[in-house]
Amino acid sequence: MSQIENVLHESRSFPPSSEFREQAHVSSEEQYQRMYAESIEEPEVFWDRVAKNLPWIEPYQTVLEPAEAGRARWFGGGQLNASAVCLDQHLEHNGDKVALLWEGEPGDSRSLTYAELHRDVCRLANVLRERGVSKGDRVAIYMPMIPELAMAVLACARLGAIHSVVFGGFSAQALADRIDDGQCQAVITADGAWRRGKVLPLKREVDLALEGRPEVHTVLTVRRTENEVAWQEGRDVWFHEAMEGASEECAPEPMDSEDILFLLYTSGSTGKPKGIMHSTGGYMVGAYLSARYVFDLKDDDVFWCTADVGWITGHSYIVYGPMANGATQVMYEGAPNAPHEGRFWEICAKYKVSVFYTAPTAIRAFMKWGDEHVEGHDLSSLRLLGSVGEPINPEAWMWYRRTIGGERCPIVDTWWQTETGGIMLTPLPGVTATKPGSCTRPFFGVDAAILDEDGNRLPTNAGGLLAIRKPWPSMLRGIWGDAERFEETYWSKWPGVYFPGDGARVDEDGCFWILGRVDDVINVSGHRLSTMEVESALVAHESVVEAAVVGRPDDLTGQAIVAFVTPGKGVGTSEELKQALQEHVAAEIGKLARPAEIRLTDALPKTRSGKIMRRLLRDIAAGVETVQDISTIEDQDVLVKLRGDDQ
Ligand code: PRX
Numbered sequence: 001m002s003q004i005e006n007v008l009h010e011s012r013s014f015p016p017s018s019e020f021r022e023q024a025h026v027s028s029e030e031q032y033q034r035m036y037a038e039s040i041e042e043p044e045v046f047w048d049r050v051a052k053n054l055p056w057i058e059p060y061q062t063v064l065e066p067a068e069a070g071r072a073r074w075f076g077g078g079q080l081n082a083s084a085v086c087l088d089q090h091l092e093h094n095g096d097k098v099a100l101l102w103e104g105e106p107g108d109s110r111s112l113t114y115a116e117l118h119r120d121v122c123r124l125a126n127v128l129r130e131r132g133v134s135k136g137d138r139v140a141i142y143m144p145m146i147p148e149l150a151m152a153v154l155a156c157a158r159l160g161a162i163h164s165v166v167f168g169g170f171s172a173q174a175l176a177d178r179i180d181d182g183q184c185q186a187v188i189t190a191d192g193a194w195r196r197g198k199v200l201p202l203k204r205e206v207d208l209a210l211e212g213r214p215e216v217h218t219v220l221t222v223r224r225t226e227n228e229v230a231w232q233e234g235r236d237v238w239f240h241e242a243m244e245g246a247s248e249e250c251a252p253e254p255m256d257s258e259d260i261l262f263l264l265y266t267s268g269s270t271g272k273p274k275g276i277m278h279s280t281g282g283y284m285v286g287a288y289l290s291a292r293y294v295f296d297l298k299d300d301d302v303f304w305c306t307a308d309v310g311w312i313t314g315h316s317y318i319v320y321g322p323m324a325n326g327a328t329q330v331m332y333e334g335a336p337n338a339p340h341e342g343r344f345w346e347i348c349a350k351y352k353v354s355v356f357y358t359a360p361t362a363i364r365a366f367m368k369w370g371d372e373h374v375e376g377h378d379l380s381s382l383r384l385l386g387s388v389g390e391p392i393n394p395e396a397w398m399w400y401r402r403t404i405g406g407e408r409c410p411i412v413d414t415w416w417q418t419e420t421g422g423i424m425l426t427p428l429p430g431v432t433a434t435k436p437g438s439c440t441r442p443f444f445g446v447d448a449a450i451l452d453e454d455g456n457r458l459p460t461n462a463g464g465l466l467a468i469r470k471p472w473p474s475m476l477r478g479i480w481g482d483a484e485r486f487e488e489t490y491w492s493k494w495p496g497v498y499f500p501g502d503g504a505r506v507d508e509d510g511c512f513w514i515l516g517r518v519d520d521v522i523n524v525s526g527h528r529l530s531t532m533e534v535e536s537a538l539v540a541h542e543s544v545v546e547a548a549v550v551g552r553p554d555d556l557t558g559q560a561i562v563a564f565v566t567p568g569k570g571v572g573t574s575e576e577l578k579q580a581l582q583e584h585v586a587a588e589i590g591k592l593a594r595p596a597e598i599r600l601t602d603a604l605p606k607t608r609s610g611k612i613m614r615r616l617l618r619d620i621a622a623g624v625e626t627v628q629d630i631s632t633i634e635d636q637d638v639l640v641k642l643r644g645d646d647q
Contacts (some may be wrong), residue, residue, distance in 0.1 A: 061077030081158065105334025140178065141156075168200065185218070193224065194338075235530070278513070292321075302354050304329065311527070350445055390559075427439075524593075613633060
């Protein structure tokens with residue numbers, strides 16, 4: 001609540017400087033209004049003009065085929081290849097331009113030009129093809145943030161194989177679930193990943209995940225950390241050995257616009273993660289345009305998006321969007337505080353980063369660590385800052401503007417989702433007057449509104465449900481293997497309208513303020529987790545009878561996970577059990593899902609029909625008075641006990 005109230009009282013506004021405005025791609029309110037109006041009223045005209053900038057193998061016949069919103073088809077009849085959009089088109093004039101300035105956590109570094117990246121992607125695509133991977137096959141990618149990760153993604157795209165990147169922080173079990181769901185036949189990984197000076201043994205997790213999964217015929221392993229790894233002859237292949245003999249010639253596979261480019265799993269309200277499907281044509285057009293306009297990318301920019309490629313932010317704004325624009329980027333392998341809290345600023349200074357995109361949770365951590373870690377690093381190359389993943393509190397926004405941006409860099413607070421493929425609500429840095437905590441206005445082609453449950457439009461400043469009323473090119477095309485859930489989750493609340501699951505309001509200037517999720521999704525450090533997913537992990541533990549998981553506000557991570565657990569009989573001391581359960585969840589899902597707090601309780605508050613009263617638990621976890629009607633609670637004693645535990 002405190003954050004929502006804060007946001008309600010926020011009235012500061014920061015228009016871009018005339019200096020920034022004059023050089024920006026979109027540089028006046030009139031231009032934005034004209035382009036926005038066209039993108040909504042004549043989407044075919046607007047998107048045709050944008051899409052013409054991509055190197056199509058076969059031109060499209062239609063821009064947008066009329067259909068119910070969830071089934072819209074974009075750029076029908078067209079063929080292109082996403083890796084050719086990212087690489088081949090730059091070779092003639094910009095082959096020697098640096099694509100990646102990579103910094104390893106231990107301090108090693110590599111730089112790769114577009115021509116070099118193209119060569120390695122072709123070789124890797126040939127390696128995969130020789131191992132039997134072809135168009136439409138699914139390949140799981142479970143890697144650290146090293147250049148080979150970008151190569152793996154682009155090599156799959158080159159063959160038309162569907163990549164499914166699984167964040168390297170997920171556990172073997174989470175990886176296995178995703179491999180099963182997507183029926184992946186090959187895995188690309190590394191021996192290990194560096195994390196705060198320690199090795200995370202990725203290949204070992206892959207081996208565990210693949211126990212009893214003979215359908216995975218190939219595991220390609222990059223040597224990164226040189227830790228010892230087990231080896232299964234026939235299945236396991238060293239990346240460097242396979243690349244050595246591979247040909248540098250590999251024609252990009254012509255893909256239909258609507259062919260699937262990738263799957264990316266994300267959490268929803270139920271326990272099972274959803275394999276979000278993205279298309280080739282529409283997704284690439286959306287990623288290209290949003291990267292260009294939101295980050296105002298120019299030829300001499302050095303762009304740094306600090307996300308991991310394991311999340312959608314890394315897909316759209318490390319690999320596909322910036323590379324479609326031929327940008328030079330920084331890619332960093334490790335943690336922001338390894339080996340010291342000034343590492344990000346050291347990197348910004350070293351590579352003269354001009355556009356920097358990170359998450360509120362990181363910004364809050366930098367604030368906590370103190371300004372002394374920023375001071376002494378020359379950040380004068382920065383000209384634009386971005387934020388993504390969760391609502392940014394005005395204090396963090398102001399700190400970001402002052403301490404990192406030197407009061408001169410516009411901040412683009414970008415709202416979007418795995419499902420939307422690209423940025424949806426955002427300032428345009430040369431035009432929009434930004435406000436601390438607001439993601440401001442819709443991007444081109446985005447018809448956003450605040451509705452109530454019945455689909456009525458709500459008045460200015462009234463909190464309601466965010467809705468997207470028209471299809472957009474980079475929208476998700478479905479949930480892998482679950483058409484029904486796709487309809488049900490996103491398109492069933494209001495006919496033909498997309499429901500993102502967020503609450504929001506619009507102020508008198510037409511600026512959007514996101515109020516957070518309205519479903520059972522917790523956003524920890526900008527990562528989505530479903531309460532049900534964590535609950536399933538908990539009840540799978542032998543000592544747990546029942547569990548309910550909620551999010552509570554957290555200064556650093558936005559939300560933190562609190563688990564209310566009813567233990568079985570005779571399970572040791574409660575401290576031991578709490579710790580065991582935290583470890584258990586980390587092992588089942590990944591460290592990011594480890595509950596910040598476990599509260600043991602004899603019983604959970606339930607309605608008479610047996611439903612766990614989560615909203616009540618949320619209030620208890622947050623330590624606030626509940627405004628909920630508790631008269632329906634089955635056993636009032638439970639509440640008293642839970643509250644008592646609170647004091
Ligand atoms: O609740 C919104 C929040 O993150 C959710 C999407 O999570 P995910 O699919 O993991 O993608 C994160 C990166 C794009 C949204 O439903 N969210 C994302 N960006 C913002 C945000 N909330 C407020 N402001 C943002 N800028």
